[in-house]
Amino acid sequence: MKEKVRVRFAPSPTGFLHIGGLRTALYNYLFARHHGGSFILRIEDTDQTRYVEAAEEDIIHSLNWSGIEIDEGPQNPGEFGPYRQSERKEIYHKYALQLIESGDAYYAFDTTEELDQMRERLQKSGNPSPKYDSVTRQSMKNSLTLPQDETQRRLEAGEEYVIRLKVPRREVIRFEDIIRGNVSFESKGLDDQVLLKSDGMPTYHLANVVDDHLMKITHVIRGEEWLSSTPKHILLYKAFGWEPPHMAHLPLIMSPSGGKLSKRKAESEGIPVNTKDYIEQHYEPEALVNFLAYLGWSPGDDSEIHSLEELCKLFTLDRVSKGGAVFNHKKLLWYNEHYLREIPDQQLAKKVREISQNEAVQSADEAYLARAISLLKERVSKVDELEKMGSFFFEDPEEYDPKPLKKWKKDSTALVSEYQKEIESMDDDGFEAGTLKQKLEGVIERNEVGFGKLMMPLRIAVTGQGFGPDLFISMEMLGKETVMRRIDRALSSLAQE
RNA sequence: GCCGCGUUCGUCUAGGGGUCUAGGACGCCGCCCUUUCACGGCGGUAGCACGGGUUCGAAUCCCGUACGCGGUACCA
Numbered sequence: 058m059k060e061k062v063r064v065r066f067a068p069s070p071t072g073f074l075h076i077g078g079l080r081t082a083l084y085n086y087l088f089a090r091h092h093g094g095s096f097i098l099r100i101e102d103t104d105q106t107r108y109v110e111a112a113e114e115d116i117i118h119s120l121n122w123s124g125i126e127i128d129e130g131p132q133n134p135g136e137f138g139p140y141r142q143s144e145r146k147e148i149y150h151k152y153a154l155q156l157i158e159s160g161d162a163y164y165a166f167d168t169t170e171e172l173d174q175m176r177e178r179l180q181k182s183g184n185p186s187p188k189y190d191s192v193t194r195q196s197m198k199n200s201l202t203l204p205q206d207e208t209q210r211r212l213e214a215g216e217e218y219v220i221r222l223k224v225p226r227r228e229v230i231r232f233e234d235i236i237r238g239n240v241s242f243e244s245k246g247l248d249d250q251v252l253l254k255s256d257g258m259p260t261y262h263l264a265n266v267v268d269d270h271l272m273k274i275t276h277v278i279r280g281e282e283w284l285s286s287t288p289k290h291i292l293l294y295k296a297f298g299w300e301p302p303h304m305a306h307l308p309l310i311m312s313p314s315g316g317k318l319s320k321r322k323a324e325s326e327g328i329p330v331n332t333k334d335y336i337e338q339h340y341e342p343e344a345l346v347n348f349l350a351y352l353g354w355s356p357g358d359d360s361e362i363h364s365l366e367e368l369c370k371l372f373t374l375d376r377v378s379k380g381g382a383v384f385n386h387k388k389l390l391w392y393n394e395h396y397l398r399e400i401p402d403q404q405l406a407k408k409v410r411e412i413s414q415n416e417a418v419q420s421a422d423e424a425y426l427a428r429a430i431s432l433l434k435e436r437v438s439k440v441d442e443l444e445k446m447g448s449f450f451f452e453d454p455e456e457y458d459p460k461p462l463k464k465w466k467k468d469s470t471a472l473v474s475e476y477q478k479e480i481e482s483m484d485d486d487g488f489e490a491g492t493l494k495q496k497l498e499g500v501i502e503r504n505e506v507g508f509g510k511l512m513m514p515l516r517i518a519v520t521g522q523g524f525g526p527d528l529f530i531s532m533e534m535l536g537k538e539t540v541m542r543r544i545d546r547a548l549s550s551l552a553q554e
Numbered sequence: 555g556c557c558g559c560g561u562u563c564g565u566c567u568a569g570g571g572g573u574c575u576a577g578g579a580c581g582c583c584g585c586c587c588u589u590u591c592a593c594g595g596c597g598g599u600a601g602c603a604c605g606g607g608u609u610c611g612a613a614u615c616c617c618g619u620a621c622g623c624g625g626u627a628c629c630a
Contacts, residue, residue, distance in 0.1 A: 069630045104629055169628080185555040186626055219628055237559070246557050246626085254628040261630050285558055285625040306559085309623070313565080316623075348566095351579090355567055359578045378567075381623060385565050388580045398593085435593045446591095461590085497589085512589040524591030 062094025064276050066120075067265065069101040070112030073331035074119040076384075077280065077310045077318060080349045084307060085278045086125045087350065087372035094275070098130030099268060100141040103258045113141075119332035123342050124365045137272040142264045149259035152267050152297070153220045153252050157200075161296035162252060164218045165189075165199035166211055188248035191226040220253040222262075222292065230288040235276075235305040235374045242288040250289050262286060266293040269302055278305045278374070281381075282317075305374050308353045311381040318384055328386050339412060339441040341400075344392040353382040362395060390438045398434055402427040405434060405443070413444050417451035425450075428534060432526035446525065450534065453543055454521025457551070461513060461523025465551055468506075469514035476500045476511060477544045480537070488537040490529035497529075518547030 066082040068074065074082075089096040098120070100113055113131065120127060129135030139145055156162035167175075172189070175197065179187035187193070194201060199221070200208040212218065228244040252263040259267070269277060284306045294301040312322040323330040329338060335345055346365050355378075356363075356371040363371065400408075406426040410419060418426070429450040433443050448454075479496040480488075501511055516528050519540060525531065532540050 067630095071630075101630065107629065165628095172628090186557085188626085217628095221628095234559095240558075242558070248626085251628045256628080258628090260628070265630095280624095281559070282624055282630090288558095308560080311623080351566065353566085355578095357568065359568080361579055380560050382567090383565055385580065388566065391580055394593095433592095436591065464590095494589090508589045516590065522591085526591085528589070 060275050062089055062092040062275050063097060063273050064089045064094065064278055065097040065099050065269070065272065065274050067099040067101050067268075067279075068116055069104065069107070069261075070109055070116065071104070071107040072109055072112055073333045074112075074116045075320075076323075076330055076332060076335070076349070078116075079119060079123060079332045079345075080310060080352060081278070081280055081307060082120060082125055083123065083346060083349055084354070084372070084374075084377070087369050088276065088278060088374060089128075090369035091372050095128040095135075096126065097135070097137075097272060097274070098127045098140065099272070100131055100143075101261065101264065102141055102143045103254075103261065103264055105143075105256065105258065115333060119336070122336055123332070123346055142259070142268065145264070145268070146257060146259075148271070149253065149263055149267055150257070153259070153263060156222070156252070156293075156296055157220060159296060160223070162220050162222050163194075163200045164208060164212065165194075165197065165221050165249075165251075166203075166216060166218050167198050168217075171198070189221065190224060190245070190248050194221075194249055217255040219251045219255050221249040222252050222289065222296075224249050224289075224292060230291050232287060232291050232301070232304060234284070234287075235303055236308075236377050237284075237306060237379060240284070240287070242285075244288070244292070247289060247292075252293075262289050262293065266290050266297070266299075270294070270297070270299050274302050276303045276305060276374075278307065281306045281309050305377070307377060308379055309381045310352060311383045313383055313385075317381075323384070328384055339439050340389070341393050341396040341440075344389065344396045347396075348389045348392045352384065353378050362392075394438050397437070397440065400434075402431045402434070405430045405440065408440050409443050412441055415444065415448070415451065418444060421451060425534065432530065436524075436526070446522075449520040449522065449525070450531070453539070453546065454519075456521065457517050457547070458522050461517055462551075464509075464513040464523070465517060466510075466514075468510070470548060470551065472500060472504060472506070472511045473514050473518060473544060474548055475504075476515065477541065477548070481541065483537060485537050488533060488540075490527070490533045493529045493532050514547075515544075518544050518551075 064085045066085050068078050086096045098117070102108055117127070117130070117132060127133060129137065129140065131140040134140055153162060157164065175193060176187040179193070189197065196202070224247045225244050229241055230244060231239060231241040234240050250262055251260050253259055287304060291301055310318045312318045312328070313326055314322065316322060318328070318330065320330050329335055343364065346368070347363060350363070350368050350372070351361070354372070354376055357376055406423065409426065409430065413419060429447050430443060433447045437443055437446055476497060479500060480493065483492065497511060501508060512528065513523065516525070517523065519528065519532060519535070
C-alpha cells in the first residue's frame with residue numbers, strides 16, 4: 058500500500074450507537090492503526106426525518122469509552138471538513154449538477170403518488186420489483202422525457218425535483234471486495250438511484266461517494282448490508298472519473314435466534330444492543346473490544362486475549378470471515394471476567410465506590426474494601442456484581458437466602474450456638490481465621506459431625522448466603538463484635554424453624 | 555419473486571488438495587483442588603449442509619441443490 062491509509066466510520070445519527078456499528082468502527086480503527094493510517098468519523102445526517110439530537114454525542118462517547126481514537130471528526134476537524142454531511146450540502150449539489158452536465162444523471166419531477174402508481178402498475182403486470190430504470194424512466198416525468206424548455210420552466214418555477222443517476226441499460230459492474238473477492242452485478246438489476254432528494258439533501262449514495270473521494274478515503278470498510286449498493290457507487294465513481302477506494306464488506310452480527318441483531322430481537326434475548334447499555338451495565342471496555350474483534354475475525358493462532366494495542370498489530374482484513382457471526386453473550390462475559398480479574402484490587406475498589414449507592418461501602422476503609430474485593434473478584438462477571446455479592450462485608454444480612462437455608466437443620470442451632478460460645482472467649486485482636494477454624498474443628502469433632510453440618514449454617518448466619526469467599530477470613534475481617542451479633546440474630550430468628 | 559453474499563462442533567473460529575482418525579476458545583459434562591460458591595488444573599462431549607464432479611487423493615477446487623442472511627426507498 059503506497060498511499061497513506063485513511064478509513065472512515067460513517068454512522069447516521071438516528072439513535073444510540075449499535076453494537077454492530079461499534080464493531081465496524083473497531084475494524085476500521087484496527088485497520089487504520091495497523092497501517093499507520095487515519096481513522097475518520099463522519100456523521101451522515103442526511104435524513105432529517107430520522108435525525109436524533111443526542112446521537113452524535115453518544116457515538117463519540119461510545120468510541121472514546123472503547124478506546125477508539127478519532128483522528129479527524131466533527132469535534133476535531135482535519136483538513137477535509139466539515140465532517141457532518143448536513144454541513145456539506147452545497148458540495149453535493151455541485152457534484153450532482155456536474156453529473157447532470159456530463160449526462161450521467163437527470164432531473165425527475167415525479168411525485169410520490171406518481172411513483173407509487175408506476176410501481177403498482179408494474180406489479181399488476183407481473184413485475185415483482187418495479188424499478189425506475191432505463192425502461193420505465195421513459196414514461197415518467199424527467200429531463201430525459203420532457204422537452205428541454207419544459208424542464209427549464211419547471212426548475213425556474215421552483216418545482217420540486219430530485220436528481221437521479223442514469224444507470225446504463227446493460228452493463229456488468231465488477232469490483233473486488235477485499236473480504237469476498239470478485240463481485241459482480243448487472244446494471245439491469247439496479248434502479249436510477251435518487252442522488253439528490255427534493256429537500257436538497259443528498260442520499261447516502263451520493264454523499265458517501267463524494268465524501269470518500271474528497272476526504273481521500275483509501276478503504277471503505279462497512280457492513281455487508283452495503284454490498285448490494287456498491288455497484289451504484291462504482292457507477293458514480295466512474296461517472297466522476299474517480300478511482301474508487303478499496304472495498305471491504307464485513308459479515309453481519311447475528312442474533313442467536315437468527316437474523317441480524319436488531320434492537321427488538323436482541324433485547325428479547327437478553328443482549329444489550331447499544332454501546333451505551335454496555336457502558337451503563339459496567340462491562341469492561343477491553344472485554345467488549347476483545348470480544349467484538351473476534352466476532353468475525355481471528356488472528357489465525359490459538360490466542361484469545363489481546364489488548365486494543367495488540368489487536369492493532371494483528372489485525373488484517375484478509376483474516377475477516379465471510380459468514381455472519383452470532384453474538385455469544387456468555388463468551389463476552391468470559392472476556393469480562395478475564396479483564397476484571399486483571400484489575401488491581403485498589404483500582405477495582407475505586408470503581409466500586411464510583412458505582413455504589415451504599416453508604417456503608419462509601420464510608421468503608423480503603424484497605425478493607427480492597428481486601429473484600431480481592432476475595433470476591435474471582436466469583437463475579439462484572440464490577441457491579443461485586444457489591445451485591447459482598448454486601449455482607451458492609452452490613453448485616455437483611456434476610457437469609459432461602460435455598461441454603463434448607464441446610465439449617467434441627468441440630469444446627471445447637472452446633473452454631475456451641476461454636477458461638479467457643480469464640481466468645483477470643484480477644485478482639487486474636488479473632489483471626491486460623492483460630493476460628495481450629496475452634497470450628499473442635500466443635501465438629503466433639504459432636505462427631507461433618508464439616509458442612511456446621512459450616513453451612515454458620516455461613517448463612519454470618520453472610521446470609523450459601524456461597525462466597527472463605528468464611529474464616531470473612532469472619533476475621535468482620536471482627537468479633539459483628540460476627541457475634543449476626544450469630545445471635547440468626548439463632549433467635551432461625552431457632553424454632 | 556428477483557439480485558447478491560454466505561454455509562467447519564450449540565456458538566466464535568483454525569484449516570487454503572495429502573501432515574485432518576479436523577485444532578483452539580466459549581458453553582456443557584466429569585474428575586482433581588476445596589468448608590460452600592468460585593478460580594485454577596486435567597479430561598470428555600460435539601462439526602466439514604447435501605448431491606454430483608475434478609484428482610491417485612477434497613473440509614479444502616468446480617457445478618448443482620438446500621438452507622441462512624442481506625438488498626430490492628426521495629433510510630442509512
